[in-house]
Amino acid sequence: MNTLRYHGAAVGGRGPAARTRPARITALGVAALAVALLTLAAAGASAAAQRAGTLLTVRFTNNSDRDLTLGPNSYNGCPAALPERVNAGATATWTLDACGDPRGNVGTVSFNIYREPSRTQISWDAPVVGDSSYTQTAPGGYVISRSGGQGFNPTVDFTFDCNSTTCDGIPDSWKRNGIYINPADGSAHTAPAPGINLHVDAGPNSVMNDVGGFTGTGRAPIFHYAISAHNLQAGTPSSGIAPTPGSDLIVSLGSFANQVGTVAEQAGTFLHELGHNLNLEHGGDQNVNNKPQYYSVMNYPPRTARSTGTATA
């Protein structure tokens, strides 16, 4: 758990009970309190309805196909039981207590997305009095939405999801309507743009149906698509890459023997990347590399094949 907190309230004995209080209440203080009470009374019911209180409950639902793990976060008030994981299909709930912080609850939580380089993040600013505000962000291929979060001691709901029904990173609208991609800059167009255009339709995991939508084919776990390329990126001597699990793999031996690798390297890399597609990690069913007792094409350093170059996938 990587918890960063503002102020460190309630950690190390600086909780609200330990806050210093005025030694005595002055006559001026009493007068100020009376004015404040009169002001509150005059504001009437609408002000009372806006009171946000000192508690905020966050419900986070993960409707995507990826498990989430707790990433960098920061918040004020008392320590909260943030979830270490929110697995695919699960909902996590936690309650924040401002514990005397006059700002109410202010904070941010991010979650790592399994096998994605970017995170999803939510933040809240729920004052003791007044309307609460929230933000949420999700990387490409995912969406996050929000509801609720106002009223006294509010509950706010965040829902994280794929941006497509089949969770393959291709938006549903692209599958329904097609899309033209300019490979030079990756920009998407609904009509062909000058130059080379790639037309995207249903993708490997779904087919168009007769009402213009799409239906899952169930092909993804069975069919695998392999590309033999030179290098993944100029100056990157990686031998290949593949999602775990997945349908696609790339063998890239341009930095290996004779810029194509030996036959053993080609076979070993193909098997290694296909193994990732079939849900094998570098340690078999464990994502632990370099296990000395694990003799497998999945292990590093490669046991049976790639003998030159640098393997990083």
Ligand SMILES: [Zn+2]
């Ligand atoms: Zn690998």
